[in-house]
Amino acid sequence: MRAVIQRVSNASCRVGGNITGQIETGFLVLLGIEQEDMEEDASWLAQKIAALRIFSDENGLMNKALADVNGSILLISQFTLFAQTKKGNRPSFIRAARPAQAIPLYEYMINELTKLTGKPIATGIFGADMKISLVNDGPVTIIMDTKDKDNH
Template sequence: MRAVLQRVTQARCVVNGKITGQIDTGFLVLLGIEDADTNEDLDWLAQKIIGMRVFSDENDLMNKALADVGGSILLISQFTLFAATKKGNRPGFTRAAKPAVAIPLYEEMINKLSVLLGKKVETGIFGADMKISLLNDGPVTILIDTKNKE
């Protein structure tokens, strides 16, 4: 699994002109799932997202996590995080999990993050043409890959 965390002061997902998810302070999380991903990857990544200390403390140092600032999460599935770009100029997506594998893991990630955060996680719609808007705070953008845990 790969996740791109963006610290935001606001983020929104719109599908067919309707808002499907919207947050103020927190993380916009773009989540890519590949066939090799397991529940162990999911658990590790969820803990990492919730525990990531990138919000400013009283000394303007990045020491606070989501819970410390009352933050929220907008979780968006994004298979393009597994784009293969080595050859040519047209990316390939063979490493990205097919919906039969990805949807259950995506739904489990929503549930896991909701439990860990103690509130509802906002989302897009899996496989839809989504329009994402955000105000990146910092900017702070962090890439996490479960295959690089060490």
Template sequence: MRAVIQRVSHASCTVDDKITGAIEQGLLVLLGVEEEDKNDDLEWLANKIVNQRIFSDENGLMNKSIQDINGNILLISQFTLFAQTKKGNRPSFIRAAKPDKAKPMYEEMAKLLTSLLNKEVQLGIFGADMKIDLRNDGPVTIIMNTKDKDNF
């Protein structure tokens, strides 16, 4: 499972000219699921997301988590995080989980994050052609991979 986590001052997702999710200060999380992912990957990643101290304290140091600032999360499914580009010029997405595996994992991540934050996580629509608007704050962007936990 891979996640690109961006600290944002605001972010929104639009599908067919309708906003499906929008937040002010918080995190935009792009989530990719692969076939081998398990529930412990979900739990590890959800806890890392809500506990990362990437928001500024009163001294301007990154010492506060999303929970500390009462921030929000916009969670977007993104299979392209598993693009393989080694051969040719067309990316292969063979490592990305099929929708019957990825969608329930995405939905479970939304539930876990909602539970950990004690507030509803905003969402895109799984499998839809989404338009994401955001203002990256910092910029602060962190990439996590549950298959490489020792480095995160």
């Protein structure tokens, strides 16, 4: 499971002209789910995201977490995070989980983040053609991968 976390001052998702999710201060999280991923991966990643300290404190240091700034999360499913581009010019997405596996894990991630943050999680629509708007604050962008959880 891979997440691209962007610290934002606002972000929104539109599908067919309708807003499906929007936030002010917080994280836009693009989530890619791989074939080998399981609930334990989602739990680990949700805990890391919820505790991630990338908001500035009074000294300008990245010391504050989402809860410290009353921030929110916009979670967007994005299978293209597992694009393989080694051969040719057309990416392959063979490592990305199929919807039958990915949708339950995406929903599990929503539930985990809701529990950890105590706030509803704004979302897109799984598999839809989504238009994402954001103002990346900083810019600050962090990439996390559950394959790194065993590497201390």
